Amino acid sequence: MEPAMEPATAALEAESQETPAPKRLGETLLSVDDISLSFGGVNALSNISFEIREHEILAIIGPNGAGKSSMLNVINGFYQPQKGRVSFKGTTFRRMRPHVAAKMGIARTFQNIALFKGMSTLDNLMTGRLLKMKRNFLWQALYYGPAQKEEVAHREAVERIIDFLEIQAIRKTPVGRLPYGLQKRVELGRALAMEPDLLLLDEPMAGMNVEEKEDMCRFILDVNDEFGTTIALIEHDMGVVMDISDRVVVLDYGRKLADGSPDEVRGNPDVIDAYLGVSH
Amino acid sequence: MLYREAGQFKTSYGSDQAIFPIRQDQIGIALLLLVAVLGVPALAGEYWLETIFVPFLVFSLAAIGLNLLTGYCGQLSLGTGGFMACGAFFAYKLTTAFPELHVLVVFLLAGVGSAAVGVFFGIPSLRIKGFYLAVATLAAQFFLVWMFNKFDWWTNYSPSGVISAPPREVLPGIFLTGTEATPITKYLFLLGLVAVLALVAKNLTRGAIGRSWMAIRDMDIAAEIIGIRPLWAKLSAFAISSFFIGIAGALWAFVYTGSVEALAFQIDRSFQVLFMVIIGGLGSILGSFLGAAFIVLLPILLNNVPAAIGLQMSVEMVSHLEFMIFGALIIFFLIVEPHGLARLWQIGKEKLRLWPFPY
Amino acid sequence: MNATLARPLTLWLLALPVIIAVLGLALQGLAAVNASVFFAWSYFLEVLFAGLLQGVMYALVALGFVLIFKASGIFNFAQGSLVLFAALTMVGFIEMGLHWTLAFVVTAGVMVLLAVVVERVVLRPLVNQPHIILFMATIGIFYFLDGFGQTLWGSDVKVLDIGIPKQPLFVLQGVFEGGILVNAFDLVAALVGAVLVIGLAVFFHYTRIGRALRAVADDHQAALSVGIPLKTIWAIVWSVAGIVALVAGIMWGSKAGVQFSLALIALKALPVLILGGFTSIPGAIIGGLIIGAGEQVAEVFIGPLFGGAIQDWFAYMLALVFLLFRPQGLFGEKIIERV
Numbered sequence: 001m002e003p004a005m006e007p008a009t010a011a012l013e014a015e016s017q018e019t020p021a022p023k024r025l026g027e028t029l030l031s032v033d034d035i036s037l038s039f040g041g042v043n044a045l046s047n048i049s050f051e052i053r054e055h056e057i058l059a060i061i062g063p064n065g066a067g068k069s070s071m072l073n074v075i076n077g078f079y080q081p082q083k084g085r086v087s088f089k090g091t092t093f094r095r096m097r098p099h100v101a102a103k104m105g106i107a108r109t110f111q112n113i114a115l116f117k118g119m120s121t122l123d124n125l126m127t128g129r130l131l132k133m134k135r136n137f138l139w140q141a142l143y144y145g146p147a148q149k150e151e152v153a154h155r156e157a158v159e160r161i162i163d164f165l166e167i168q169a170i171r172k173t174p175v176g177r178l179p180y181g182l183q184k185r186v187e188l189g190r191a192l193a194m195e196p197d198l199l200l201l202d203e204p205m206a207g208m209n210v211e212e213k214e215d216m217c218r219f220i221l222d223v224n225d226e227f228g229t230t231i232a233l234i235e236h237d238m239g240v241v242m243d244i245s246d247r248v249v250v251l252d253y254g255r256k257l258a259d260g261s262p263d264e265v266r267g268n269p270d271v272i273d274a275y276l277g278v279s280h
Numbered sequence: 281m282l283y284r285e286a287g288q289f290k291t292s293y294g295s296d297q298a299i300f301p302i303r304q305d306q307i308g309i310a311l312l313l314l315v316a317v318l319g320v321p322a323l324a325g326e327y328w329l330e331t332i333f334v335p336f337l338v339f340s341l342a343a344i345g346l347n348l349l350t351g352y353c354g355q356l357s358l359g360t361g362g363f364m365a366c367g368a369f370f371a372y373k374l375t376t377a378f379p380e381l382h383v384l385v386v387f388l389l390a391g392v393g394s395a396a397v398g399v400f401f402g403i404p405s406l407r408i409k410g411f412y413l414a415v416a417t418l419a420a421q422f423f424l425v426w427m428f429n430k431f432d433w434w435t436n437y438s439p440s441g442v443i444s445a446p447p448r449e450v451l452p453g454i455f456l457t458g459t460e461a462t463p464i465t466k467y468l469f470l471l472g473l474v475a476v477l478a479l480v481a482k483n484l485t486r487g488a489i490g491r492s493w494m495a496i497r498d499m500d501i502a503a504e505i506i507g508i509r510p511l512w513a514k515l516s517a518f519a520i521s522s523f524f525i526g527i528a529g530a531l532w533a534f535v536y537t538g539s540v541e542a543l544a545f546q547i548d549r550s551f552q553v554l555f556m557v558i559i560g561g562l563g564s565i566l567g568s569f570l571g572a573a574f575i576v577l578l579p580i581l582l583n584n585v586p587a588a589i590g591l592q593m594s595v596e597m598v599s600h601l602e603f604m605i606f607g608a609l610i611i612f613f614l615i616v617e618p619h620g621l622a623r624l625w626q627i628g629k630e631k632l633r634l635w636p637f638p639y
Numbered sequence: 640m641n642a643t644l645a646r647p648l649t650l651w652l653l654a655l656p657v658i659i660a661v662l663g664l665a666l667q668g669l670a671a672v673n674a675s676v677f678f679a680w681s682y683f684l685e686v687l688f689a690g691l692l693q694g695v696m697y698a699l700v701a702l703g704f705v706l707i708f709k710a711s712g713i714f715n716f717a718q719g720s721l722v723l724f725a726a727l728t729m730v731g732f733i734e735m736g737l738h739w740t741l742a743f744v745v746t747a748g749v750m751v752l753l754a755v756v757v758e759r760v761v762l763r764p765l766v767n768q769p770h771i772i773l774f775m776a777t778i779g780i781f782y783f784l785d786g787f788g789q790t791l792w793g794s795d796v797k798v799l800d801i802g803i804p805k806q807p808l809f810v811l812q813g814v815f816e817g818g819i820l821v822n823a824f825d826l827v828a829a830l831v832g833a834v835l836v837i838g839l840a841v842f843f844h845y846t847r848i849g850r851a852l853r854a855v856a857d858d859h860q861a862a863l864s865v866g867i868p869l870k871t872i873w874a875i876v877w878s879v880a881g882i883v884a885l886v887a888g889i890m891w892g893s894k895a896g897v898q899f900s901l902a903l904i905a906l907k908a909l910p911v912l913i914l915g916g917f918t919s920i921p922g923a924i925i926g927g928l929i930i931g932a933g934e935q936v937a938e939v940f941i942g943p944l945f946g947g948a949i950q951d952w953f954a955y956m957l958a959l960v961f962l963l964f965r966p967q968g969l970f971g972e973k974i975i976e977r978v
Contacts, residue, residue: 102507114502143483419955607783
């Protein structure tokens, strides 16, 4: 984040309550091109193409089993599609690998929380910094000196995220003991600790009450605003989707139904059919 | 009252990340080391040093090694005995081939050799998990012991298949191995080596590499997606674990028993070390020490207590009872406190913080 | 048996002669190249038969593992000590003067009692713990039972004889000169194995308890929530595994004497399981046959090249290599990981 941006952002925040501020939408950050994925004869995704632009919040919606999570899994390399390619920051991949995706700046959270349950909140966030820690294991074995310096530097970065997410009090609690809503927040924190360019959120608000949802929305918008992080999220709560997203992609049975601004999508007859049942 | 950290503020992240952040603990560990260095050799007789303290330190090192792999990285291994045998025989071949090499260097090199073997047998862990991996490590266990037993090149063609540690000096004029070595030398040498290696293990587990192991243990898929490569995390765990276990094996053969055959490292040894790790506490360096102490002391107690209260038992009976008690204890610990003695220690400390006013 | 099992089974039965022929030809080739390897077809088949029948014995032990794994997801390391304990107890009762049929019934009762105790004392407090914890708990049972059995019955090698014929038979005398030597005992063991497998398959697929067992294996909590009595199910399955262990113990005990090393035979059942897949009963049998035949043939024909005794580790190495190519075993289901 460049310092020059800060006053503008602050001004934006003040305004954003009233009028939707003009977004700094940029170039295409990631594009998926003609992706098809199947598991033993079941087509999870067929011929999906769309793109994600810099700094936007893109929502992927669709009924259960539409292939939304599979789409995220393809983007960060956990599933290998049978057909199609993924381009990120101008590099095209026939098959993405998870650690390559992580290295290039794609972070994600999971539908069913995937935290490291035996570790504390702090350690979970610190694992998010692993890729940025360069000292080899001999330095680590010695600990005192360079490894400690590095450790402290990353601890500072992690502490900023802890402050941002307001989870100071649970810093040293093993995450397995935290309630669901807090675990979701820690998981977001771990993804943020990676300082990603693209953040994939798989149902970040599932199973939350209204207050928790509001908190989570605020965090997502703040992340997008303050760090300029591009966000792609899956969400079922239409109110939330229409409020916070810049663009919406609709999937159904592994096909793409629609792609556009929330208002366009809302009016799309195919989408209405998919959600309310076919009536022709 | 005595154990309060109130008023001790941490002013930097560095001090917050220290191994012993509380001052009372720092004093405690300093006292413990002082007693270990000065008190034990002065008070404990040769018999105690030889039968309790020396094996305790050797086993602690092996338990730390296995704990790194099983407790921290979550890869269950039943091949500990095999890797210990690697360390013992590598050290023997090295020191007989290059007698002028310092014994400490021999041990470290034997550890490095064992690490290489560990990496080789760790390769299946990339495709298989849990019980399947446990069976795969059995392959290492049986193959390695067979190899050292079968080919007498490893024993320098000794007809009995036994290797005896040749006399080696640790400092000029002070023998660590062989008949001239005194228990005190052995004990102090082990104490120093094990303390340093334990510190290394602790540093690794609280740093980046340790976090990547624990991430793989807790949820390997998520670990992969935040950029940890399972290949490196698992193989490094196998390597470093086998390094520790290999050194423990070399120490077993050279310092503890003085002479050893491959059959001393059979699968029972693997279970013995695994039990130390479970009873002491999975994922705890302190636990490795506690577990080792427990398993070393239990048979001695079993041998002496019935006699002391006037009960006559045959040697066979004692060994059967030992089996039963080990088995029952394992189950007991898994049910009551899966985190082992280390956790009980921690709970005790929590209680002590509040004592004598628990509210 | 249903279609999903029948197909791979027929495939395997068809493939078996081919595999044997290929193996034989390969060894013949080896013998031609390296003079220290002795090879004759009749001897090869004799060794192979002995190995296959040995494999049946492994499979008997492996069956117990599969049962408990199928029904509770627990990898029961203590199966071997169940075998030892059952055999020791049976011998103990016979030595007290009971007829072996009566001793069998009484010992079966003891095994059921043991199952109930294990369920009550070990499994119930550990419901919903990670599988690896349960696995380690069974290592505890393994140690405990080994000690307990020997404390009760002593640790001398005992003879168990229930009148299974042991005389050598010569078969295929028309094909080979002198025929092939087969032990009648091994044939009986194979028969017992076959009966057990069919019985268990029927039990699992066609009874209400069998269905409940499979439900429990899938998810403890879900099974509890639809009203399956978890405790009873576990007690039943451990009882059945105990009785399977008793049968295995009788066969092994009659063959090799009842002694401590029986508990370690169970370790050989592990590579069998790896090959067959942890959840497949036919898999246990075929895995057993492959391991038994493979290690026997390797020991006799290839072993001399390495100085012998390679059967200590051959089975594990075979399993290890196999795991690299097919981690789920021959009959196991492929695991699709989801996030």
